[in-house]
Structures are given as structure tokens and as C-alpha cells.
Amino acid sequence: MTISTIKAKGISVSLDLTVGHIADMVVEHGGRRLKPLHRAPWVDTGEALPKDLPQGTVRLSGDFLCAPFSRSDVEEAPLHGWPANSAWDVTESGATEDGWRAVFRLRHKVMGASIDKIFTLRHDHPFLYQEHVFSGGSGAISVAHHPMTVMASGGRLAFSRKRFAATPSDPLEPDPARGRFLLAYPARAVDLSHFPAAGGGTLDLTEYRMDDRREDFVTLVEADHGGPGWTALARQAEEDLVLVLKNPTELPVTMLWLSNGGRDYAPWSGRHLGVLGIEDGRAAVGHAASIGDNWLKREGVATAFALGEGRSISFRHVIGALPQSGGQPPQDITAADGRMRLAAGGSTREVPFDSAFLRIGRPVAG
Template sequence: MERWLRLRAGPLDLAFDPEVGNIRRFTVDGREIFHTAHWVGTPAAEAAGSVIDAHLAGDFLAAPFGTSDLVSDPPHGWSANSRWHPVVRAEDGACAMMRLALEREVMGARLTKELRFCQGHPVLYQRHVIAGGEGGLTFAHHPMFRVSPGDHIAYSPKRAAVTNDPLEPAHVLAPWARSEDVTRFPSVSGCTVDLTHYPRESGHEDFITLIEADSGGIGWTAVSRAAQGDIVVVLKDSRVMPVTMLWVSNGGRGYAPWEGRHDGVLGIEDGCAAGAEGHRAALGDNAVAREGVASSVSLRPEGRLILRHAIAVLDRPEGWRGVAGVRVGADRLTVEGIGGGSLAVPFDGTYFSV
């Protein structure tokens, strides 16, 4: 029996794995947008040591984010390790929508997920509702993308970028460092790293947190992928997701099942967390909170939190140098190019305002 739940509308095709809450695949005109680790679906996945790593692919909601030192939930929470059951599924050829509910509670909260897209709109809209619960929660989306050395990465304005302890011994970014200039982040060599281009040299694993300058607007990250011939724009509601955490998985893990082969991968993890400092730290003083934004949300029995997130895909023109800016209009998403020129695709301009 097919494990995945499918949604289709014109050239858009999505596969969702309800057993672990993972958007396993998302294709536009047959082109795969997300990354899948090379061991997924093979016997080597048994060496992963966790459900998350065994099924490492696509996008999922992590709640709490990372490995919690406050609750006994598995890494990235039950939202990424247990079953979501479908509540509503609708397809009419032009549009497709699926709403699901998490079968387990997260810190007493009930979670629902909604995925939707329409033909002619190369955009995956994803909404989560967190209802009830108690305590301080961290969370983040976790989409992963294949990229090439030197691919351009653009961001909405950030007030600062910060690092914590490195994930692995093989890393490039200086630990416990800070910069207000994303083109000049301190490195372990004493030089600086330009975060607007994917690294050209592999053999390292890095994690860095970017703090939104405008935590009341729409934040975005745009990756111009040369090999795939596209531009992927990841958008978030900065009112509830004031940070974007970048996971640069670039061949820095030599043990099974990674084997030094998991490189050229970029995770764009929008959410509310204290980077890699941990769940307990996120509820108090930490590097993110010191920048003046929230690093956790307080759940309340009668509370309701809505997370809005979208991923748009545009064709990359020949000679495209990268993204200079992104604008969300009433019915269009416009991408400005470095050196001039612009691209636009249909977009629900009310999505982040309701």
C-alpha cells in the first residue's frame, strides 16, 4: 500500500509521509525542489540513529526545535516523529489542499497542518495551527535543498547573524561569533565568510542563526540554483518566526550513514528558537533574545498560534546573478535581480496578512 499521501494540481505534485509528518517530495514541472539524503529508503538508514535522520528529506515542522533539554520528546519533537492523520483532502484539478492533525500532543498543544497550491501558482503554502498547551515552546520549519558551490543566497534584512557551539569538529564558521554584515562573518581561520554564497569548498558542517531586522513583516530567503535552473524563495511570517537558521551540511560528517557524502545541502529553518543553544536556553537569556526578538513562544490552554510559511519556485534566466530583493504584492510575488531586471509569479498577497 502507498505510504505517502499525494496532492496534484497541474504541474505541481506533492507527496506527504503521514507517519513522520514529512513533505517527502514537491515537484514543479517534474523538477524536484527538496533534497533527499542518499541513504533514505536503503538499509543504510538503520545506522541513522533517529527517525529524523533515517527519513531525512523534504520539509517538516520541528516542535520543540532540536533536542529538548526540558521535555522527553524525540529530537525535533513529535511533530516530526509521529503520525499525522488527514482531516480534509480536496483536489479539483486546478487546486489541491490537505489538512492534517497530529495524533500526539506537543507540550499539551494540539497541532494541525494545512498544505495547498494551485495550478499556475508555483507556490507551496503551508500553515500550522498550535492550539492550547502550556510552557515555552521552540519550533522551526526544516526544508532542505540541493545547492551547488557558489550558488547565490539572498535574505530579507537581518539585524545580526550569530553562532553557538559547532555541530561537528569540521566547521568553518567561528563559534559564539556575531556579525551585522552577512557578507563578512568571522571564520575559524581568522578571515571572514560571505553568507550570500554557498561555500565552494566541502568537508564541513555549519549552523548559523540570522535574526530578522523587521520582526513584524515578511521575511524571506532566496536561493538561485545554477544546476537546477531555478530560484527558490522561502517566505515566513516574521511576527512569529523572527529567526532563520541555516544548516550548511557540506560533507562534514564522516560517520554512517553520512559517510562524508552528504554535501551541497542547505537547510533554511525559519522559526522561533535560540539557534543551537537549546530549549532551556531559549526560555531565558541567549544570543537571540539579546538581539531583541523572541526565542520561544508561551503556550496557553486557551491560546492559538498560527504559523504561515510559503515556498515559491521561479525559472532562473540565463545569466542570472542572484536576487537583490523580493516584494509581495496583492496578487504577485516579484523577485528583483542583481544588476537589474525582475521576475514575477502569481501569489496570494493576503496570505500573510490574515
């Protein structure tokens, strides 16, 4: 195992170079040390794991790049592709005038493209700024980030404006002998607080309850609001606010993975508790589905980037954390003039933020 750690004032991030997963992220803010990201309970314990597990599941941590998202059924690769399952090299890492910048390169190529992962930290900014760059290649690729957070006693969620939420045709765990789910499949709702439940009635997607043992997956489609796409999670026991931001033109969907003791087989074994994946992507489920006809494309949503010799594509993403007591997420998030403004209950909070990083309003190729 090889870990590469980068630091700036108030923040450190460690990348597991064996699989490209963030092994740790620590934000020091307001006299506290916040750890917004999850690491699976079996990682580095030495316990015997099923032999057919992808390396990305063996070392499941933090956040990682999926390319493709889910099934690799066009070019042979493990679940979520080589970027989530194989080695990365450090090609550049060093202090900058205002923080730290590191560049990592995937040893594998994906659809013939080389992939660089760029991490930027800024002094006193409680955020990791990420960019992925695909150079060359051919065909098309679906992509997604896969940040995972974890809660001891649940939390409350808020989002930038979405057109609707929808579940796929089939649940993640349809066999009751192996696991369980709570949402209806397939189903759709405009009101995220009233999503159809498997047993009738509705469930609130803005509330993560620890007594709901489940393995659920739902896709949120961004509305055309002209600002950053964001997810904010107020973790109750942790007394903090986890923030995940994107450019909706680059990554038009946010896929939520609710993993709360809903799988009974190894290595999950009912112990993967309080985990929420906030998976911003340009993808349907599976590579072939993403580049072919799919339900999101019929809704006018892009589900892949086009690759090409002599061209490159890139997309950006931000993960952060702030101390917070009270348990309610912001109602609105805006960014301008080097600040992020979080509005809640008639009051506004501001923190340092690279407001130009997400390139809102920039046209996207592919």
C-alpha cells in the first residue's frame, strides 16, 4: 500500500495510490478536526475477504473516479473501471504560493485515453478542489465521482434545485435472503421529501435515518438554475456540515447510494452502517447503457463524454466540511468573489472558496 499525503493550512488529504481512493481527509476549522469521508470497516484489517472482490471494493474509501460508472461492459475492467481499481503514480506534488497542488496519473489507459487526477488545496479553505483530465482515446466514457460520508446517528440533506429523482428498474438487493431496500423500483418524484416507498406511502430523501436498514440507489437530475450543483449534509452526531459541489453542465446527475446495513453477505455483512454516497456524474448505470440509448438521454441529460485523438476533456469537483451545530443544512449555497455563502433560516454564513474553480457558465464539449 502506498499513500500520498498533501497538506495546506487547515486541511490534509491522503490518496491511496494502489486504487486511487482518498484514504483520509481532515479539515481543521474552528478548533476542530473534521473527517467528512468514509472508509469501509474491512480495509487494512487483515481479515479474509471473498476472492472475487474488485480491488476498489477491497480498499473502499473516501472518494474515487469511476470511468465508467458501474458495469464495465464495453472495455473489460472491474466495477467502476480501472481508475477505481488500479495504480496511480505521483507525477507532480509541491507547495504553491497559496497551498499545495498534486498531479497523479493512472497507469492504465481507459478507452485509449490517459487520465490525470489533479488535487489542489488552498490555505484556510476547508475544501479539496479536484479535476480529472482525459487525454486522447476514442469512443465515449461515462464518469462519476464517488464520495462517501458516514454518520453515527443520521443527518439532514439539502440540494441545489433538481428536476426530479428516479430509481432504476431494479433494486440493488432484490433477494431478501441477501439484503433489503426501502424505495420503490422503478419510481419517480419531483418532491424529494415524498419519494415512493417499496411498501406503499413515501419516504423523505432529505432525511437519513439510522433505523432504516437499507441498500438504496436513486438518481437526482439537476434543474437548469445557472449555479453550482451542490449537496449539503448536516451530520447530527458529528456536528458538522459535509459539502459536495459540481458544475451541473459537466456532471448533470447526482446519484445517492444509501448503504445502511442493507447487505448481509461478505464483506458488507450488515456492518456497513450510516454510509451515504453522493455520486456526481455524467452517466447511466453501466458503460454500454451510458453510451447507448437510456432513460436519462431521453430526458435530455448527457451520460458520457466523447473522447478523441488530439483532444482532452476535463471536469471538476469539490468536497468540503465545516463545523456546525443544530443539525439543519443550508437552504441555498452561492459562490462569488472568493467566498461561499450558505443561507439558512434568514442568516448567511461565509467561508473562503475558489468561486471560479467550477467554471460555471463555461460550455462543455463531449
